Amino acid sequence: MKELEIRLLQTNKEMPLVQELERTVWGMDPIPTHQTVTAVKNGGIMLGAFDEDKLVGFSYGFTGFANGQTYLCSHMLGVHPEYQLMGIGKLLKDEQLKTARDMGYDLITWTFDPLESRNAYLNLSKLYGICDTYLENCYGEMADGLNKGLPTDRFQVSWWINSKRVTEKWNPSIAEYHRPFEVEETDKGNPVLRYDENILNLTKDGIEVPVPQHFQLIKGSEPELALDWRIKTRGIFQKLFDEDYAVVGVNRTSGPVHYYQCVKKAFIPLKRKEEAQ
Template identity: 40%
Template sequence: MTNTHEIAIRSLHRIEELEEVRKLESAIWGETDSIPSHQTITAVKNGGLVIGAYCEEKLIGFQYSFPGFNGQSAYLCSHILGIDEQFRNKGIGEKLKSAQRDEAIKLGYSLITWTYDPLESVNGYLNIAKLGGVCSTYIPNCYGEMEDLLNSGIPSDRFLVEWHIGKKEKTDSNGQGLPLNFVIENSLIQWDAIDEGVPVPSFTLPLPEQECDTAFVAIPKDFRTIRATNIQVANEWRMKTRDIFSDLFQQEWQVTDFMKNSMTEIPVQFYVLSRK
């Protein structure tokens, strides 16, 4: 398999390129929900971006964003990022986001926003730990009941990420240097392991006291497999994390880091939160 050094990243502007994007999106999520190329080319001509990742001139990943406006300032809405299954977990998503940031700055943007499933640990690590995004908004069932290949059978809850691309430095890593045992003991969601080490949320700790400045929330390392094999456990994680994050955000906490652990016997990763 190729390595990421052989991947070419470029902005896309032609209708033929954008039709390739639509076909790749259909292969990943299903034909029904793919975005028409007449929509993406209109966005590109009006402050939006479509960025493609190519391996030997074959499109193997893409990122699509369009302009947003909140009544006071414009920002870039990062709508969808997709990568061919054979090329995942090779750093291509980070390359696409880096190119998106560079192109957005050229267009005059200082903020990029997007949503993602907070239970997808790979996305959490990329969006929060590596890119430096922050989150203080939880959207229950954001897209309603989704029937595509990756989202069916569970409410489509999402984090709303803010990526302040004008900042040179990544958000401070609150999780760095903290002992794993300390994080495990203080995770607001505790868990038990069932068949083959699958984590199941067991109970929750009280929200942190006022004097605390850091909080931790566990999520499964491999939520996608849990969703495919045990939808009941997947929904338990959805509801438990929905309650915790909603309560924390209401009390002025925000997600500022993501802490991975490499110990196979510990089947969870951790979000790190700090007070605003």
């Protein structure tokens, strides 16, 4: 594979390439081209990653507006199965940041499944997004392979692209994260979350919350356990976000779980660098 070319996609001739890749990645009906073309002509951004003439990855976002703030809603990012785990998602997000910044955006948002730890590591520890919003059953029932059989709970990422958090790769200086959770294993070797909600110490500056390293394997071998992880972590994160915590990183381990790192939002610099002086 030669060096990939990443470029903007803006025409009717280019959008069917994205549709074909959508079908390959998710096995679902793709977004109509009249919608994507209209979006990119009105503040949206569609980027494609090409291996010579083959589209192997894309990111798609459209303009959003809420609470007086205009932002880019990054709705989809997909990479061809034969090209995954090659860093293409990171390349697309880096280019999306540059393009959005040039267009005048300060904020990019998107959602992801909080139990998919690989996505979490990219979004939080490599891109320096944060999350303080939990969307319960965000998309309702979905029938694709990744989502079938479970409520589609999502984290909503806020990527403040002109903040110190992003421009200087800021991380909190927490001496020690509190871990009030126990992780056991089933007979099949899958992790089980055990905790007493009454010992969740909300006075700590930093708290680490476990999530499975390989959630899709749990779904395949023990679907009831997958639902147990969904319901338990839903309650934990809803409680933390209600108490003004935000998720800022993923502590990866060699064991069956990784850990989300949660800190008080007051610690996180989200303003533009020049405004934070």
